[in-house]
Amino acid sequence: MGGAALDLPLDDTPASRFLAWLIGGLVFLAVLACAVAVLAQGAVDRLAERPRILTVALPAVDDPAEGEAELARVRAALEALPGVAWTALVSQEELDKLVEPWIGRASAEARAELILPRLVDVRFQPGVVPDLEEVTRRVRAIAPAAMVDETSPSGGALEEVALRLRWIGGGAGLLVLAVLVVVVVLVTRASLDLHDETVDLLRLLGAPDRYVARQFELHAMASALRGGSVGFALALGTILGLVHLPALWGTRLVPVVPRPLDWILLAMVPVVAALLATLSARSAATHGLARLR
Amino acid sequence: MSVGSDTRVDGDRSGRAILQLHGVGMRYGSGDEVLRDIDLTINAGTFHYLVGPSGAGKTSLLRLMSLSAAPSRGNVVLFGRDVALVERDELGRLRRRIGVVFQDFRLLDHLSAFDNVALPLRIGGADEEQISTYVSQMLGWLGLAERMEAKPAQLSMGQRQLVTVARAVITRPDLLLADEPTSNVEPARVERLMFLFSELHRLGTAVVLATHSRELIRRWPFPVLHMERGRLIRPVPADRTAAE
Numbered sequence: 001m002g003g004a005a006l007d008l009p010l011d012d013t014p015a016s017r018f019l020a021w022l023i024g025g026l027v028f029l030a031v032l033a034c035a036v037a038v039l040a041q042g043a044v045d046r047l048a049e050r051p052r053i054l055t056v057a058l059p060a061v062d063d064p065a066e067g068e069a070e071l072a073r074v075r076a077a078l079e080a081l082p083g084v085a086w087t088a089l090v091s092q093e094e095l096d097k098l099v100e101p102w103i104g105r106a107s108a109e110a111r112a113e114l115i116l117p118r119l120v121d122v123r124f125q126p127g128v129v130p131d132l133e134e135v136t137r138r139v140r141a142i143a144p145a146a147m148v149d150e151t152s153p154s155g156g157a158l159e160e161v162a163l164r165l166r167w168i169g170g171g172a173g174l175l176v177l178a179v180l181v182v183v184v185v186l187v188t189r190a191s192l193d194l195h196d197e198t199v200d201l202l203r204l205l206g207a208p209d210r211y212v213a214r215q216f217e218l219h220a221m222a223s224a225l226r227g228g229s230v231g232f233a234l235a236l237g238t239i240l241g242l243v244h245l246p247a248l249w250g251t252r253l254v255p256v257v258p259r260p261l262d263w264i265l266l267a268m269v270p271v272v273a274a275l276l277a278t279l280s281a282r283s284a285a286t287h288g289l290a291r292l293r
Numbered sequence: 294m295s296v297g298s299d300t301r302v303d304g305d306r307s308g309r310a311i312l313q314l315h316g317v318g319m320r321y322g323s324g325d326e327v328l329r330d331i332d333l334t335i336n337a338g339t340f341h342y343l344v345g346p347s348g349a350g351k352t353s354l355l356r357l358m359s360l361s362a363a364p365s366r367g368n369v370v371l372f373g374r375d376v377a378l379v380e381r382d383e384l385g386r387l388r389r390r391i392g393v394v395f396q397d398f399r400l401l402d403h404l405s406a407f408d409n410v411a412l413p414l415r416i417g418g419a420d421e422e423q424i425s426t427y428v429s430q431m432l433g434w435l436g437l438a439e440r441m442e443a444k445p446a447q448l449s450m451g452q453r454q455l456v457t458v459a460r461a462v463i464t465r466p467d468l469l470l471a472d473e474p475t476s477n478v479e480p481a482r483v484e485r486l487m488f489l490f491s492e493l494h495r496l497g498t499a500v501v502l503a504t505h506s507r508e509l510i511r512r513w514p515f516p517v518l519h520m521e522r523g524r525l526i527r528p529v530p531a532d533r534t535a536a537e
Contacts (some may be wrong), residue, residue: 200361204360204361206387206391207385208381
């Protein structure tokens, strides 16, 4: 009696009855695809947050005292830069290792004859992107012949894979949502044909097109919310299973875990699906009704 | 009263024409015309019976009047608007001013009697409190208070007909078109229905009631429109029809 029932018996037809299930399956796939995208984005972000390291090469000087003073001034200037965590002089042992590929294991005397630059590692806080030009300008104000290079460990293939997965996941998510739109449009058109007598009656009672279209719209929205909730819950279980279950056996299938923002983004998928289903049903019904007089 | 090219029927109280048919013909698909050369004016607040043998075109004429079918020629002017020229939204507004009692009921099987009757009010945008009051009163008055939640399949033929009538009159339309509204109803309830129709008529609704019942016309005398082979023959005075 409360007006909750739709005027059109849309739940009585197979196409409409299965709409919730179809949407549920599509939301499940869309959430999984989006999960791949957000986890890949998480990996990209984590790689971007690894501490960056610059290495400053100061040419050797004849006067050790002068060299020490220059080194101290350079380190002080570097440590004054925003975002710098610490600076460290590369030890003689590390320098020996660096040149070993070229000169082999030379004797102490032979190595002493080599004029090697003094190297200073500058490590930045995680997430800070060093301004190479500014660092070079500051260092060269003290040691004009100094060289500055980035020596951060590279993200390499992992970063490349993560970037690709981000696009593949996002693209697949959008594709699934596009399929959802097509499914809702087809089901709405079929329902409109199937219920033409009832639609005719409603129009005869004076129902404007928007009233009739609203019937399809409400049905699609209810189906999308019902199916979408189930699809989302199943996808959630799958994601949690893939991320956390292997940890019980001391292994990790997925290298990153979703962040709170990722969960919010994933929770938006069924909402967007419901919105798309509603708008698609309205549009398909309105166009279908426009053909009738 | 005039006969022939313009059948302006008597019983006109306000003199305002709410429905005019000019040279109207109608056919289904590519078949023969089921309505021919209909010229008819129905004024506000009038009551007419529409009589004639089966297949004379009564139901087709009512379909034309209720805008559920379009003429193949001629024009239909409803509430001062040429129907062929009105916009879609306007068509809906015109239809909301008409109540139709269908011979085959056309109730929605998945809705209760209450929701079937409430349908025109919901379409018109009435609030649920109003709907609850009006529909309960109407169904109660028709003796269906206990059957409000029943689906059409759970109702007898007579009860279904009453629900159809209730749906047609719940908005107090300006024009009521009823196709054999008393054919399945038990005699005691026929009195009640006819009282309802005549009360609506008294309040200003124009009523066109198609019937085969001479008894009805005798007991409730109103002007009669006679149809034969798709033509409106002439308006017949109520007393003469009754006498026949």
